[in-house]
Amino acid sequence: MEDVFYLCPQKITVAHIKQVFQNISSDNIISDDERLQIIWKESEKLQFIEFYLFPDYMYSVDEEETELMLDTIRKYHVSTVVGILHHTRHIPIVLKYTALLMQKFGGVLGTDTPGFFPCFSLAELQKFQHQD
DSSP, X not given: OEEEEEEESSOOOHHHHHHHHHTTOOSEEEEOSSEEEEEEEETTEEEEEEEEXXXXXXXXXXXXXXXXXXXXXXXXXXXEEEEEEEOGGGHHHHHHHHHHHHHHHOOEEEOSSGGGOSEEOGXXXXXXXXXX
């Protein structure tokens, strides 16, 4: 499983995320206060991606990474960080749902690297690639 991060300039909750997805998606959506899973059937197996609030992002990295994160947070005026747990083969689905959030709340998609760099705006999502 891999992670990417939706960096949102607004303070949002899982309930806000669910509201955006509910009216648009035919996939199953399961949520609690901290996470939301989108579940669908593919080749007779259940698949999922998970959106989770990442409130302690500043306390989960070392000092050098913290400076890079702070730079990104300031640059994009980030109020909420949402982790997106997924398999790399599900990137098209991750991008589809992240685009819905970005259309509603703004923000960027960041990678699982120090400082979330590079970050991708809504217009740049088609250029997204995992950073190895």
